[in-house]
Amino acid sequence: MKIFLLILFLFVFPSILSAQSGYIEVTAPVNRQLKLAVDSPRPLGASTGSESSTQVADVITFDMNMSGAVAAESRSLQTAAKGMSLADADFVPWQTAGFDMLVRSEYSLNGNQLTIEFHLFDVINRKLITAKRYLGKAKDLRRFSHSFADEILLAMTGERGAFATRIAYVSAQTGNKEIYVMDWDGHNPLPLTKNRSINMNPDFSPDGREIIFTSYKRGNPDLYRRALSSTAEIAVSARKWLNITGNWSPDGSRIALALSKDGDAEIYTLARDGSHPRRLTVNPALDLYPAWSPDGKQIAFVSDRLGKPQIFIMNADGGAVRRLTTSGSYNVNPRWSPKGDKIAYSRMTAGGFNIFTIATDGTSDNQLTSVGNNENPSWSEDGRFICFSSKRSGSSGIYVMRADGSGQTKVSKGNRVYFQPSWSAR
Secondary structure, three states: OOOEEEEEEOOOOHHHOOOOOOHHHHHOOOOOOOEEEEOOOEEOOOOOOHHHHHHHHHHHHHHHHHHOOOEEEEOOOHHHOOOOOOOOOOOHHHHHOOOOEEEEEEEEEEOOEEEEEEEEEEOOOOEEEEEEEEEEEHHHHHHHHHHHHHHHHHHHHOOOOOOOOEEEEEEOOOOOEEEEEEEOOOOOOEEOOOOOOEEEEEEEOOOOOEEEEEEOOOOOOEEEEEEOOOOOOEEEEOOOOOEEEEEEOOOOOEEEEEEOOOOOOEEEEEEOOOOOOEEOOOOOOOEEEEEEOOOOOEEEEEEOOOOOOEEEEEEOOOOOOEEOOOOOOOEEEEEEOOOOOEEEEEEEEOOEEEEEEEEOOOOOOEEOOOOOOEEEEEEOOOOOEEEEEEEEEOEEEEEEEEOOOOOOEEOOOOOOOEEEEEEOOO
8 A cells, every 4th residue: 555644844943954964963962962852642532542652662763872873762751641732732841851852752553554743842842843644554663763863863963864765685594695785774685586506795776765785596696686676586696606795876777796607797887678798897807896986987886906805996987996995905896975074994804804984085094893794884865874694693684883883773683594685775
Protein backbone atom coordinates (compact mmCIF):
# COMPACT_ATOMS: atom_id res chain seq x y z
CA MET A 1 0.00 0.00 0.00
CA LYS A 2 1.25 3.40 -0.91
CA ILE A 3 2.39 5.33 2.15
CA PHE A 4 1.04 8.84 2.38
CA LEU A 5 2.92 11.54 4.21
CA LEU A 6 0.80 14.45 5.28
CA ILE A 7 2.60 17.59 6.37
CA LEU A 8 0.44 19.20 9.01
CA PHE A 9 2.51 22.31 9.40
CA LEU A 10 6.07 23.50 9.76
CA PHE A 11 6.90 26.45 11.94
CA VAL A 12 10.55 27.35 12.21
CA PHE A 13 12.15 30.15 14.17
CA PRO A 14 13.73 32.90 12.04
CA SER A 15 17.02 31.73 13.49
CA ILE A 16 16.62 28.31 11.82
CA LEU A 17 16.79 29.52 8.26
CA SER A 18 20.20 28.04 7.46
CA ALA A 19 22.89 25.76 8.77
CA GLN A 20 24.90 28.87 9.62
CA SER A 21 22.23 30.37 11.88
CA GLY A 22 20.64 27.30 13.41
CA TYR A 23 18.64 26.57 16.50
CA ILE A 24 21.66 25.20 18.35
CA GLU A 25 23.86 28.23 17.80
CA VAL A 26 21.21 30.75 18.81
CA THR A 27 19.61 29.01 21.76
CA ALA A 28 22.16 26.70 23.38
CA PRO A 29 23.58 27.91 26.69
CA VAL A 30 27.31 28.49 26.67
CA ASN A 31 29.40 25.31 27.11
CA ARG A 32 26.34 23.07 27.41
CA GLN A 33 24.88 20.68 24.89
CA LEU A 34 21.16 20.99 24.27
CA LYS A 35 19.00 18.39 26.00
CA LEU A 36 16.09 16.76 24.22
CA ALA A 37 13.33 14.87 26.01
CA VAL A 38 11.41 12.21 24.08
CA ASP A 39 8.07 11.80 25.84
CA SER A 40 6.29 8.45 25.71
CA PRO A 41 3.78 8.41 22.81
CA ARG A 42 0.11 8.57 23.76
CA PRO A 43 -2.13 5.86 22.26
CA LEU A 44 -5.52 7.09 21.04
CA GLY A 45 -8.76 5.15 21.18
CA ALA A 46 -8.38 1.41 21.73
CA SER A 47 -4.70 1.36 20.71
CA THR A 48 -2.36 -0.51 23.02
CA GLY A 49 0.72 1.47 23.76
CA SER A 50 3.56 -0.34 25.53
CA GLU A 51 5.50 -1.87 22.62
CA SER A 52 4.80 1.02 20.23
CA SER A 53 5.73 3.61 22.85
CA THR A 54 9.03 1.86 23.53
CA GLN A 55 9.89 1.67 19.83
CA VAL A 56 9.23 5.35 19.15
CA ALA A 57 11.17 6.55 22.18
CA ASP A 58 14.08 4.17 21.55
CA VAL A 59 14.40 5.07 17.87
CA ILE A 60 14.37 8.85 18.27
CA THR A 61 16.59 8.79 21.35
CA PHE A 62 19.17 6.56 19.65
CA ASP A 63 19.17 8.61 16.44
CA MET A 64 19.56 11.95 18.16
CA ASN A 65 22.24 10.78 20.58
CA MET A 66 24.22 9.32 17.68
CA SER A 67 23.93 12.61 15.80
CA GLY A 68 26.04 14.36 18.44
CA ALA A 69 23.90 17.47 17.98
CA VAL A 70 21.90 16.98 21.17
CA ALA A 71 21.76 14.85 24.31
CA ALA A 72 18.49 12.92 24.07
CA GLU A 73 16.66 11.06 26.81
CA SER A 74 13.47 9.04 26.83
CA ARG A 75 11.40 10.51 29.66
CA SER A 76 7.79 10.55 30.76
CA LEU A 77 6.49 13.21 33.14
CA GLN A 78 2.93 12.33 34.07
CA THR A 79 2.13 15.86 35.15
CA ALA A 80 2.73 17.02 31.56
CA ALA A 81 0.55 14.36 29.86
CA LYS A 82 -1.97 16.70 28.26
CA GLY A 83 -3.05 17.28 24.66
CA MET A 84 -0.77 17.73 21.68
CA SER A 85 -1.43 21.36 20.85
CA LEU A 86 0.80 24.21 21.92
CA ALA A 87 -1.97 25.50 24.18
CA ASP A 88 -2.14 22.13 25.95
CA ALA A 89 1.59 21.79 26.52
CA ASP A 90 2.85 22.27 30.07
CA PHE A 91 6.53 23.13 29.71
CA VAL A 92 7.29 23.81 33.37
CA PRO A 93 8.09 20.19 34.39
CA TRP A 94 10.34 19.73 31.37
CA GLN A 95 12.20 22.98 31.96
CA THR A 96 12.57 22.12 35.64
CA ALA A 97 14.07 18.76 34.61
CA GLY A 98 16.68 20.61 32.55
CA PHE A 99 15.41 19.96 29.01
CA ASP A 100 15.66 22.47 26.16
CA MET A 101 13.45 20.64 23.65
CA LEU A 102 10.66 18.12 23.79
CA VAL A 103 9.26 15.52 21.39
CA ARG A 104 5.69 14.50 21.98
CA SER A 105 3.61 12.13 19.87
CA GLU A 106 0.33 10.29 19.72
CA TYR A 107 -0.79 7.43 17.53
CA SER A 108 -3.69 5.17 16.70
CA LEU A 109 -3.84 1.63 15.35
CA ASN A 110 -6.96 0.61 13.46
CA GLY A 111 -6.31 -3.00 12.59
CA ASN A 112 -3.03 -2.78 10.72
CA GLN A 113 -3.46 0.91 9.83
CA LEU A 114 -1.17 3.30 11.71
CA THR A 115 -1.55 7.03 12.18
CA ILE A 116 1.14 8.82 14.18
CA GLU A 117 1.70 12.52 14.81
CA PHE A 118 4.91 14.07 16.18
CA HIS A 119 5.49 17.52 17.66
CA LEU A 120 8.87 19.10 18.48
CA PHE A 121 8.73 21.93 21.02
CA ASP A 122 11.18 24.56 22.22
CA VAL A 123 10.77 24.21 25.98
CA ILE A 124 12.68 27.37 26.92
CA ASN A 125 10.76 29.69 24.58
CA ARG A 126 7.56 27.62 24.78
CA LYS A 127 7.08 27.39 21.03
CA LEU A 128 6.41 24.72 18.45
CA ILE A 129 9.34 24.05 16.12
CA THR A 130 7.88 21.47 13.73
CA ALA A 131 5.19 18.80 13.50
CA LYS A 132 4.49 15.87 11.17
CA ARG A 133 1.76 13.29 10.73
CA TYR A 134 2.41 9.94 9.03
CA LEU A 135 -0.10 7.39 7.75
CA GLY A 136 0.86 3.80 6.94
CA LYS A 137 1.06 0.26 8.25
CA ALA A 138 1.94 -0.86 11.76
CA LYS A 139 5.28 -2.15 10.46
CA ASP A 140 6.20 1.41 9.44
CA LEU A 141 6.40 2.69 13.01
CA ARG A 142 10.19 2.56 13.26
CA ARG A 143 10.59 4.11 9.81
CA PHE A 144 8.27 6.98 10.69
CA SER A 145 10.20 7.55 13.92
CA HIS A 146 13.48 7.67 11.97
CA SER A 147 11.88 10.11 9.53
CA PHE A 148 10.88 12.47 12.31
CA ALA A 149 14.39 12.26 13.76
CA ASP A 150 15.54 13.50 10.33
CA GLU A 151 13.15 16.44 10.71
CA ILE A 152 14.51 17.23 14.17
CA LEU A 153 18.05 17.37 12.80
CA LEU A 154 16.86 19.56 9.92
CA ALA A 155 15.28 22.02 12.38
CA MET A 156 18.41 22.07 14.54
CA THR A 157 21.15 22.22 11.93
CA GLY A 158 19.59 23.17 8.59
CA GLU A 159 20.49 19.72 7.18
CA ARG A 160 18.12 16.76 7.11
CA GLY A 161 19.47 13.59 8.70
CA ALA A 162 19.99 10.16 7.15
CA PHE A 163 18.20 8.15 9.81
CA ALA A 164 15.55 6.82 7.42
CA THR A 165 18.19 5.18 5.23
CA ARG A 166 19.46 1.61 5.04
CA ILE A 167 22.75 -0.26 4.89
CA ALA A 168 23.47 -3.17 2.55
CA TYR A 169 26.09 -5.67 3.66
CA VAL A 170 27.41 -9.19 3.18
CA SER A 171 26.67 -11.94 5.69
CA ALA A 172 27.77 -15.56 5.83
CA GLN A 173 25.09 -16.55 8.34
CA THR A 174 23.55 -19.17 5.99
CA GLY A 175 26.93 -20.67 5.12
CA ASN A 176 27.08 -18.69 1.90
CA LYS A 177 28.05 -15.06 1.39
CA GLU A 178 24.72 -13.35 0.64
CA ILE A 179 23.71 -9.69 0.39
CA TYR A 180 21.39 -8.32 3.08
CA VAL A 181 19.91 -4.92 3.87
CA MET A 182 18.98 -3.43 7.26
CA ASP A 183 17.89 -0.13 8.76
CA TRP A 184 20.81 2.13 9.59
CA ASP A 185 20.50 1.18 13.27
CA GLY A 186 20.64 -2.57 12.54
CA HIS A 187 16.94 -3.34 12.80
CA ASN A 188 14.80 -5.08 10.17
CA PRO A 189 17.52 -7.14 8.44
CA LEU A 190 16.31 -8.68 5.18
CA PRO A 191 18.09 -10.99 2.71
CA LEU A 192 18.38 -9.72 -0.86
CA THR A 193 20.28 -12.52 -2.58
CA LYS A 194 19.53 -16.20 -2.04
CA ASN A 195 21.67 -17.77 -4.76
CA ARG A 196 23.79 -19.91 -2.39
CA SER A 197 27.03 -18.57 -3.77
CA ILE A 198 29.60 -15.88 -3.02
CA ASN A 199 28.19 -12.36 -3.34
CA MET A 200 30.37 -9.33 -2.63
CA ASN A 201 30.75 -5.55 -2.64
CA PRO A 202 27.16 -4.24 -2.74
CA ASP A 203 26.76 -0.60 -3.79
CA PHE A 204 23.51 1.39 -3.70
CA SER A 205 22.31 3.37 -6.69
CA PRO A 206 22.03 7.14 -6.11
CA ASP A 207 18.24 6.87 -5.67
CA GLY A 208 18.58 4.00 -3.18
CA ARG A 209 16.32 1.71 -5.23
CA GLU A 210 18.92 -0.63 -6.70
CA ILE A 211 22.20 -2.27 -5.84
CA ILE A 212 25.05 -3.63 -7.88
CA PHE A 213 27.19 -6.46 -6.57
CA THR A 214 29.61 -9.13 -7.71
CA SER A 215 28.46 -12.76 -7.60
CA TYR A 216 30.14 -16.09 -8.33
CA LYS A 217 26.77 -17.80 -8.89
CA ARG A 218 27.79 -18.78 -12.43
CA GLY A 219 31.35 -19.59 -11.50
CA ASN A 220 32.97 -16.32 -12.60
CA PRO A 221 32.98 -13.09 -10.51
CA ASP A 222 30.37 -11.21 -12.56
CA LEU A 223 28.66 -7.90 -11.83
CA TYR A 224 24.88 -7.89 -11.31
CA ARG A 225 22.21 -5.28 -10.76
CA ARG A 226 18.92 -5.74 -8.95
CA ALA A 227 16.13 -3.54 -7.69
CA LEU A 228 15.31 -3.81 -4.01
CA SER A 229 11.66 -4.31 -5.00
CA SER A 230 12.48 -7.28 -7.26
CA THR A 231 14.21 -10.66 -7.05
CA ALA A 232 15.59 -10.44 -10.60
CA GLU A 233 19.39 -10.30 -10.73
CA ILE A 234 20.43 -8.75 -14.06
CA ALA A 235 23.94 -9.40 -15.36
CA VAL A 236 25.66 -6.07 -16.05
CA SER A 237 29.15 -7.36 -16.81
CA ALA A 238 30.04 -11.03 -17.30
CA ARG A 239 33.29 -10.46 -19.10
CA LYS A 240 36.14 -12.93 -18.76
CA TRP A 241 37.79 -13.04 -15.34
CA LEU A 242 37.20 -10.21 -12.86
CA ASN A 243 34.12 -7.94 -12.82
CA ILE A 244 34.47 -6.52 -9.32
CA THR A 245 34.28 -3.51 -6.95
CA GLY A 246 31.47 -1.77 -8.87
CA ASN A 247 30.49 1.78 -7.93
CA TRP A 248 27.59 3.87 -9.27
CA SER A 249 28.19 7.29 -10.77
CA PRO A 250 26.38 10.11 -8.91
CA ASP A 251 23.73 10.45 -11.63
CA GLY A 252 23.21 6.67 -11.91
CA SER A 253 24.01 6.60 -15.62
CA ARG A 254 27.33 4.75 -15.43
CA ILE A 255 29.17 2.24 -13.28
CA ALA A 256 32.89 2.21 -12.52
CA LEU A 257 34.46 -1.18 -11.82
CA ALA A 258 37.61 -3.25 -12.17
CA LEU A 259 37.84 -5.64 -15.14
CA SER A 260 40.66 -8.05 -15.96
CA LYS A 261 39.44 -9.14 -19.39
CA ASP A 262 42.64 -7.78 -20.95
CA GLY A 263 45.01 -9.32 -18.40
CA ASP A 264 45.59 -7.37 -15.20
CA ALA A 265 42.80 -5.55 -13.33
CA GLU A 266 42.07 -2.11 -14.79
CA ILE A 267 39.43 0.54 -14.06
CA TYR A 268 36.60 0.82 -16.59
CA THR A 269 33.27 2.58 -16.75
CA LEU A 270 30.13 1.06 -18.28
CA ALA A 271 26.63 2.24 -19.02
CA ARG A 272 24.15 1.04 -16.40
CA ASP A 273 23.14 -1.83 -18.69
CA GLY A 274 26.78 -2.91 -19.11
CA SER A 275 27.28 -1.50 -22.59
CA HIS A 276 29.81 1.07 -23.84
CA PRO A 277 32.83 0.00 -21.78
CA ARG A 278 35.52 2.64 -21.46
CA ARG A 279 38.96 1.82 -20.12
CA LEU A 280 40.39 4.50 -17.83
CA THR A 281 43.67 3.06 -16.53
CA VAL A 282 46.48 1.56 -18.59
CA ASN A 283 49.08 0.17 -16.24
CA PRO A 284 50.64 -3.27 -15.62
CA ALA A 285 49.78 -2.94 -11.92
CA LEU A 286 46.46 -3.88 -10.30
CA ASP A 287 43.87 -1.09 -10.29
CA LEU A 288 40.78 -1.69 -8.13
CA TYR A 289 38.08 -0.09 -5.91
CA PRO A 290 36.94 2.87 -8.04
CA ALA A 291 34.91 5.54 -6.20
CA TRP A 292 33.23 8.49 -7.94
CA SER A 293 33.42 12.00 -6.56
CA PRO A 294 30.01 13.55 -5.75
CA ASP A 295 30.17 15.80 -8.80
CA GLY A 296 31.06 12.89 -11.09
CA LYS A 297 34.20 14.62 -12.36
CA GLN A 298 36.82 12.45 -10.61
CA ILE A 299 37.35 8.84 -9.55
CA ALA A 300 39.47 7.62 -6.65
CA PHE A 301 40.92 4.13 -6.94
CA VAL A 302 43.52 1.75 -5.49
CA SER A 303 46.68 0.80 -7.36
CA ASP A 304 49.88 -1.03 -6.47
CA ARG A 305 51.78 0.64 -9.33
CA LEU A 306 54.32 1.95 -6.81
CA GLY A 307 54.81 -1.48 -5.22
CA LYS A 308 52.17 -1.31 -2.46
CA PRO A 309 48.46 -0.48 -2.62
CA GLN A 310 47.91 3.28 -2.46
CA ILE A 311 44.97 5.53 -3.28
CA PHE A 312 45.05 7.62 -6.43
CA ILE A 313 42.67 10.14 -7.98
CA MET A 314 42.06 10.68 -11.69
CA ASN A 315 39.62 12.58 -13.84
CA ALA A 316 36.50 10.66 -14.83
CA ASP A 317 37.96 10.23 -18.32
CA GLY A 318 41.14 8.63 -16.93
CA GLY A 319 43.35 11.71 -17.22
CA ALA A 320 45.40 13.64 -14.65
CA VAL A 321 46.23 10.69 -12.38
CA ARG A 322 47.73 11.73 -9.06
CA ARG A 323 48.66 9.92 -5.87
CA LEU A 324 46.56 10.83 -2.83
CA THR A 325 47.89 8.79 0.12
CA THR A 326 51.56 9.09 0.98
CA SER A 327 51.56 7.52 4.46
CA GLY A 328 51.20 3.81 5.18
CA SER A 329 52.19 0.93 2.94
CA TYR A 330 48.73 -0.58 2.34
CA ASN A 331 45.72 1.70 1.72
CA VAL A 332 42.45 0.44 0.21
CA ASN A 333 38.62 0.87 0.14
CA PRO A 334 38.36 4.59 -0.77
CA ARG A 335 34.94 6.24 -0.52
CA TRP A 336 34.30 9.92 -1.27
CA SER A 337 32.41 12.04 1.26
CA PRO A 338 29.06 13.47 0.07
CA LYS A 339 30.45 17.02 0.26
CA GLY A 340 33.47 16.05 -1.82
CA ASP A 341 36.08 17.34 0.60
CA LYS A 342 37.32 14.05 2.09
CA ILE A 343 37.92 10.42 1.25
CA ALA A 344 37.49 7.67 3.84
CA TYR A 345 39.68 4.59 3.40
CA SER A 346 41.25 1.61 5.19
CA ARG A 347 44.94 1.47 6.07
CA MET A 348 46.97 -1.43 7.40
CA THR A 349 48.60 -0.31 10.65
CA ALA A 350 50.59 -2.09 13.33
CA GLY A 351 47.36 -2.98 15.12
CA GLY A 352 45.47 -4.15 12.02
CA PHE A 353 43.38 -2.30 9.46
CA ASN A 354 41.95 1.04 10.55
CA ILE A 355 39.68 3.70 9.04
CA PHE A 356 41.21 7.04 8.05
CA THR A 357 39.90 10.15 6.33
CA ILE A 358 42.04 12.38 4.15
CA ALA A 359 41.34 15.68 2.44
CA THR A 360 41.28 15.42 -1.34
CA ASP A 361 44.43 17.54 -1.58
CA GLY A 362 46.33 14.97 0.54
CA THR A 363 46.32 16.95 3.79
CA SER A 364 44.51 16.19 7.09
CA ASP A 365 45.15 12.44 7.02
CA ASN A 366 43.38 11.42 10.23
CA GLN A 367 42.98 8.03 11.89
CA LEU A 368 39.43 7.41 13.17
CA THR A 369 39.55 3.84 14.56
CA SER A 370 42.17 2.09 16.66
CA VAL A 371 40.68 -1.18 17.95
CA GLY A 372 40.53 -4.39 15.91
CA ASN A 373 40.47 -4.70 12.13
CA ASN A 374 38.28 -2.01 10.53
CA GLU A 375 37.52 -1.96 6.81
CA ASN A 376 35.12 -0.89 4.03
CA PRO A 377 34.03 2.59 5.14
CA SER A 378 30.84 4.02 3.60
CA TRP A 379 29.39 7.51 4.20
CA SER A 380 25.82 8.38 5.11
CA GLU A 381 24.20 10.67 2.55
CA ASP A 382 24.38 13.69 4.86
CA GLY A 383 28.09 13.11 5.55
CA ARG A 384 27.49 12.98 9.30
CA PHE A 385 28.30 9.28 9.73
CA ILE A 386 30.56 6.53 8.40
CA CYS A 387 29.66 2.85 8.62
CA PHE A 388 32.34 0.16 8.45
CA SER A 389 33.02 -3.46 9.30
CA SER A 390 35.10 -4.33 12.35
CA LYS A 391 36.38 -7.47 14.07
CA ARG A 392 36.95 -5.72 17.39
CA SER A 393 34.43 -7.98 19.17
CA GLY A 394 35.71 -11.23 17.65
CA SER A 395 33.51 -11.83 14.64
CA SER A 396 33.12 -9.13 11.99
CA GLY A 397 30.20 -6.76 12.59
CA ILE A 398 28.82 -3.52 11.14
CA TYR A 399 29.60 -0.36 13.11
CA VAL A 400 28.62 3.29 12.72
CA MET A 401 30.55 6.34 13.89
CA ARG A 402 30.39 10.08 13.44
CA ALA A 403 32.59 11.49 10.69
CA ASP A 404 35.19 12.58 13.26
CA GLY A 405 35.50 9.02 14.64
CA SER A 406 33.46 9.59 17.80
CA GLY A 407 30.45 7.55 18.85
CA GLN A 408 31.63 4.20 17.45
CA THR A 409 28.68 1.85 17.90
CA LYS A 410 27.96 -1.67 16.71
CA VAL A 411 24.60 -1.76 14.91
CA SER A 412 24.52 -5.31 13.49
CA LYS A 413 22.85 -7.77 15.82
CA GLY A 414 24.36 -10.93 17.32
CA ASN A 415 27.77 -12.46 16.68
CA ARG A 416 27.40 -13.55 13.07
CA VAL A 417 29.81 -12.40 10.37
CA TYR A 418 28.86 -9.13 8.65
CA PHE A 419 31.12 -7.12 6.34
CA GLN A 420 31.39 -4.83 3.29
CA PRO A 421 28.65 -2.35 4.27
CA SER A 422 27.25 0.20 1.81
CA TRP A 423 25.02 3.10 2.89
CA SER A 424 21.92 3.95 0.88
CA ALA A 425 20.51 7.29 -0.19
CA ARG A 426 17.26 8.49 1.38
